[in-house]
Amino acid sequence: MGEYKKSLKAIEHKKPKVARFMKHNVPKDRKNGLGNAVCRRCGKKGMGVISKYGLNYCRRCFREQAKTLGFKKYS
């Protein structure tokens, strides 16, 4: 959950304040970038999600799944 929702709850009964908050403080819906990267196994968002080769696993799930995916450690 986004942190901004907490602040929004504190002012939810003050309509003009909510309108101003929605205009200036709510984060944008983004089409690309880290915020949209989601792990398909555990649902983790953002940093540490590997999208290279269409993997879409987070680093933790990748470590656990790498062998079954056919990755091999050389060192």
Ligand SMILES: [Zn+2]
């Ligand atoms: Zn994961």
